[in-house]
Amino acid sequence: AQSVTQLGSHVSVSEGALVLLRCNYSSSVPPYLFWYVQYPNQGLQLLLKYTSAATLVKGINGFEAEFKKSETSFHLTKPSAHMSDAAEYFCAVSTSNTGKLIFGQGTTLQVKP
Amino acid sequence: DSGVTQTPKHLITATGQRVTLRCSPRSGDLSVYWYQQSLDQGLQFLIQYYNGEERAKGNILERFSAQQFPDLHSELNLSSLELGDSALYFCASSVDSRETDTQYFGPGTRLTVL
Numbered sequence: 001a002q003s004v005t006q007l008g009s010h011v012s013v014s015e016g017a018l019v020l021l022r023c024n025y026s027s028s029v030p031p032y033l034f035w036y037v038q039y040p041n042q043g044l045q046l047l048l049k050y051t052s053a054a055t056l057v058k059g060i061n062g063f064e065a066e067f068k069k070s071e072t073s074f075h076l077t078k079p080s081a082h083m084s085d086a087a088e089y090f091c092a093v094s095t096s097n098t099g100k101l102i103f104g105q106g107t108t109l110q111v112k113p
Numbered sequence: 114d115s116g117v118t119q120t121p122k123h124l125i126t127a128t129g130q131r132v133t134l135r136c137s138p139r140s141g142d143l144s145v146y147w148y149q150q151s152l153d154q155g156l157q158f159l160i161q162y163y164n165g166e167e168r169a170k171g172n173i174l175e176r177f178s179a180q181q182f183p184d185l186h187s188e189l190n191l192s193s194l195e196l197g198d199s200a201l202y203f204c205a206s207s208v209d210s211r212e213t214d215t216q217y218f219g220p221g222t223r224l225t226v227l
Contacts, residue, residue, distance in 0.1 A: 032212045043115060043203060043218035051213040090156060094212040098169035100146060101216060103156040 002027045002093045006104035014112050019063075019078040021107050023091030026072065032094040033074045034101065035065055039087045047089075050074060061085070086111045116140065117219035119204050125225045131192040134222045138185055138206030144168070145187040146207070146216060147179055151200040162187055163210045194226045 007022040025031050032051050036044040048059025055067045065076045074091060088108050092101040116139035126132055138145050147159040158171035162181035173179075176194075181187045191198060201221045207214040 036218075043117075043220045044205075045115070045218070046215050049213070049215065095169075097210075097212070098161055099144065099207060099210045099212045099214050099216070100158045100161055100169050100171065101148075102158065103148075105155050 002029075002031065002095055002102055004091050004093050004102055004104040006089075006091050006107050008107055009105060010108045010110065012110040012112060013081045015083055016080050019076070019081045019085065019109065021076040021089050021091075021109065023065075023074045023076065023104060024072050025074060025091075025093050027093060033065075033067065034092040034094065035059065035063070035074075035076050036090045036092060036103075037087050038090065038106075044090065047076070081109075081111045083111050083113065085109060115217040115219065117204060117206050117217050119202075119219035119222050121222060122220065123223050123225075125227065126194060127227055128194055128196060130194050130226075131190065132194065132224065134189040134191070134202055134204075134224075136187045136189070136204030136206075136219060138187070138204075139217055142206035142208050142217070143185065144207045144210045144214070145181055145185070146205040147173075147187070147189050148203040148205065149200045150203060150221070154200075156203075159189070161210070168210055191224070196226050199224055199226045 003026045034049045035047040050067045091104040118137045143164045159173040161169040179189045205216040205218045
């Protein structure tokens with residue numbers, strides 16, 4: 001069965017600092033991986049996705065993630081945090097044949113001025 | 114704005130009651146997914162429909178049911194409601210049902226069971 005683990009339910013960074021949100025997956029088949037962001041009282045918005053075309057994936061708002069098969073990881077990074085990045089971030093894996101998403105528990109990103 | 118609409122935005126009801134949540138997918142999308150978000154369970158997949166047919170089922174309770182209509186909108190029916198059903202219910206849509214398809218999420222319906 002496929003699963004996703006997000007390490008750290010809360011991450012706090014200073015404005016301008018590096019953002020690193022960790023995601024590890026478990027899958028018996030090549031996974032398709034996604035990062036979504038949820039702002040307060042809103043739905044989820046896709047940041048980026050890995051579909052095996054390239055291991056380094058660039059997304060919106062300056063975020064990127066690298067797929068590392070040897071480490072079964074898909075960590076999300078951004079070089080410089082902005083106050084507007086404060087939100088909850090979800091890593092997800094897509095299961096075969098249907099596209100349904102299995103989500104991690106989420107990581108709340110706090111950005112301090 | 115993702116293009117996915119959900120109504121109502123908020124719903125407050127009592128235990129034992131039945132409610133219907135409605136979702137209109139993005140224009141052209143054939144797949145509709147329903148997810149439940151709660152503090153203790155996180156984001157859980159409930160059920161998926163593709164072009165009117167049930168495609169996949171997750172941890173959906175027997176008290177819950179869904180359908181997708183010919184115009185592709187979908188409804189999630191929750192009956193014999195319990196306090197633990199209080200959650201945010203999201204609908205998402207995608208153009209097809211491939212594992213690489215992007216799912217676009219609606220703003221959600223917040224259900225409160227008193």
